[in-house]
Amino acid sequence: MAGGGIPSELLFGNPWIGLGSVLACLGLWLVLRNVFSSSQSIPYPPGPRALPLIGNAHEMPTKHPWIKYTEWAKTYGDVVGVKILGKRLVIFNSYQAAKEVLDKKSSIFSSRPRLPLVDMNSDWSLSLLLLPYGSDFQTSRKFMNSAVNPNAVREAQPAIQEQARVMLYRLWKEGPQFHQHNLLMQGSVILKLAYGHEVLGHDDEWIQVSERGGESMEDLGTVGGHPVDLFPILGKLPLWVWGSKFPKTMQSVKDSGINMHVKTYETVKDRHAKGLAAPSMATRLIDENMQKDGSVANEQAIAWSAGSIYSAGSDTTTSTLDFFLIAMLLYPEAQKKAQVELDKVLQHERLPTFEEMESLPYITAIVKETLRWRPVSPAGFPHLSTQDITYNGMFIPAGTMAIWNSWYILHDPKEYSYPEQFYPEHFVVPAEKQPLDPEDVIFGFGRRVCPGRHLARSSLWIAVASLLTLFDISCPLDEEGKPTKPDTDYIDGLVSHPKPCKAVFKPRSDGYLKALMQERESKGV
């Protein structure tokens, strides 16, 4: 959900909430709303006591919201309800409850909360991640699925594997700036799939444009928490009211959306018309939507769904692999175990391929454990309900925002023996003893479930297998010769990231290094 992702916790955690002046203006409206909503006879989901007018706004955390949600889960249970300035939020703290509502009542829980500030000042609401439920959503989702369904991803696996090898080569040749090489791998896979674009290096223009798209949304700070998002009528004020630099920030949000989605699409369309474009999601959709008069139907949906692969897929996958690195630095025994398994299969002669997936269950377990240990969307992602429902005797009205607490669900000691530790053995058990699969939680629910999950799984698996085959990964030593351990905490953001860290990558054997060099030479590198 890179760039386009708006974690629910940010929708309310916002320093402007305390502005007495804004509240005073809108107090009457809230009183009336409260009076009308209190006549409900079926109880709302339990939660902390709401104050008049502001509800629970004063308690909404601005940092690591899943920690507060976890406290509430322990007090109020699987389904917690809070109210913020008249808007309702429901937090699902168990897989069962999230599944029962977000999945089984998917036709009701598949919209997204609006972001009036972004909606009024840019086209970002056209990106699949943010589209409200309806026919535009269905068209974009269909286009997206056509590019990243399991068959399409299987066909893309040779290209994904190639990018994993390029990452190894760069790590060996250029040095251990893991995050940069990782980002380039994920970006290269996505840009090839979406546009047929071959990324040649760190200064690739398409990567820069796409990265700028994500960053511009980050520049907005608490996306969804601006006064305009809380009280859309304030959107009628000129942008400079919010600070002298604000109009420029908003212009950059608008421009980056167009550059990343529309301009890239137009470039590919132009190249395709001249017969110069490599096959991709964009060229296939152009062909499929070509009209007799030479125009292309559904162009907006094609452009914004192709761009959504980068905005939603790059940061999430990169951040997950960055957390894998941290796990390897802190849990060398897991790394060793994986390497024993790899060596048994690969015999220091060749590098892993997707064909070996079945024979490398510990690698698969490492990927699952990374997703569980440090989910990059620890507080889920917001859905919006469009009809009233009653669930387990609780009333959830239309217009409620619903999220799931991935952190709490994936750190449940009843499900995982060592929830706080990185312990791939959680998943190395007979089928009947397998705990809850983190992939059933971290990729979301119902009709909004992450369409890129098959791509993410493939990219992560081959990257992890390739890295652990070629390298011993360890902490750098400080001046006193002690290992400098990485921080395992999160940096909050549209997607949560690990803090930057350093690592040493040492080739493990001449055999694997030779295999890499031979592969690179055969590609003319």
Ligand code: HEM
């Ligand atoms: C480890 C990597 C990833 C994680 C953890 C992740 C997680 C998520 C989550 C939590 C959602 C929201 C689901 C919901 O609302 O129920 C989502 C949506 C989405 N993801 Fe992913 N994702 C990942 C990788 C990818 C990739 C590689 C792509 C590329 C296609 C992608 C494309 C999308 C899109 C387009 C949406 C919006 C779907 C919609 O709103 O209908 N994601 N992702």
